[in-house]
Amino acid sequence: MNKETVSAITKYPLRLEPYVKEVVWGGRWLANKLGRKGAERANLGESWEAYSNSIIINGDFCGEKLAELFDTYGASLFGAAAMSYPKFPLLVKFIDAHQNLSVQVHPDDAMAQRLENYPFGKTEFWYVIEAKEGAEICYSLNDISASREELAEAIRRDDLLRFVQRTPVKKGDVVFLPAGTVHALTEGIIVYELQQDCDITYRLYDWGRVGREMHVEKGVQAIDLTSRNFKVSHTEGVRHEGYWATELVDCDFFTATLWQIEKQAQLKAAPRSFTLLTVLGGEGEIRSPTDEFMPQPLNKGDTLLIPTDMDYELDTKDSSYLLEIIGSWLETGHR
Known part of the structure; x- marks a missing residue:
């Protein structure tokens, strides 16, 4: 296709x-x-x-499923890394x-x-x-x-x-x-x-x-008979201007980072993958200079998919409360 x-x-x-x-x-x-x-x-x-x-509930693709967009738009929306999979992964x-x-x-x-x-x-x-x-x-x-x-x-x-x-x-x-x-x-x-x-x-x-x-x-x-005595981890974050970033997991199938935003975080979706954002706490907005639908509100429990290689900015609504978001994607090398 x-x-x-x-x-x-x-x-x-x-x-x-x-x-x-x-x-x-x-x-x-x-x-x-x-x-x-x-x-x-x-x-x-x-x-x-x-x-x-998943059904999209905003913008031009409102009412469509991710599976339909994956089949139609491929790498231009989901990134080259996603195209090694037969379906949304x-x-x-x-x-x-x-x-x-x-x-x-x-x-x-x-x-x-x-x-x-x-x-x-x-x-x-x-x-x-x-x-x-x-x-x-x-x-x-x-x-x-x-x-x-x-x-x-x-x-x-x-x-x-x-x-x-x-x-x-x-x-x-x-x-x-x-x-x-x-x-x-x-x-x-x-x-x-x-x-x-x-x-x-x-x-x-x-x-x-x-x-x-x-x-x-x-x-x-x-059952993997060799998988014994795994340990739970509790990792520490790295301070950036306006936010903390903590890598939670990095494996062959996905990578995930926790962002704890005090004021603002200027980020970019992975160059070869879409990025999934899920809000764990706080309120804020997501913005992009390339999109007419911005800004969009961010509330606890929201999940959004950011198209591959897209610039975006996360802002807190109230700087006295952290905006906590997990971002996940298919590859390492995210910036």
Whole structure:
């Protein structure tokens, strides 16, 4: 398919509509803190902020999906790095673990293609937004040696936790989860999640809940037996004029940085990738000298896609409060 070229007039920050999922383990944080819509008193667990079927809600592309723009405009909107993927490659979420999530594992690319005929596996990372005192996550296998056959038997007997490491987390922690890592969010934790655009999950243990399938055979195949004793990180930022920048993760599939803006940050989208911006806190505006739709307001919970190689500026509404934004993209070398 020939890709069309995006003109200077239509190349602007794309504001994305969240997609909210009701789940058994969710709570009310997404509704109370981010204004996400759902049935009254419903358990809202996930708000998908950016993914292939995200709908644009502003400007010339209003009403279209990212998948449609990806197919039509290609590198001119999403960057050359994105064109090595058959579809839009990233997914951004907010997750409210009001109760324990299942202990689970995700396949890597090769296994997702072989077992599910899907192009991506799922490597992801969490940035902890809130965590109750004493909160822990399930995070990889522990030091007890076990074969795949022994793990499969433990799953069938509801005894997998014997082989799983528990790790404390607090606000501001970074948790990197390569595909194949056994893991679970537990009660009282809110996270920002960045991942490959894949929703394949193999459930291994579910805290006594009845009626939900355990994926024993595929799950045991997907587990990376070498991924043991991972550590949670809590990184420090670098001061720039008007803002702090903290690299949260840099892996083969994505890079993410936290910007804490005191006044203003003048930035540029990655030269070979789109950039996703998600507002974690504060209020402000985003501006660009090349776009007629600016300035746009920025509020907690907003997510926008910045086209490749586009200059933009982030300003706080009130300099007494930090504007906190996570920016993510496909490649390193962002400036």
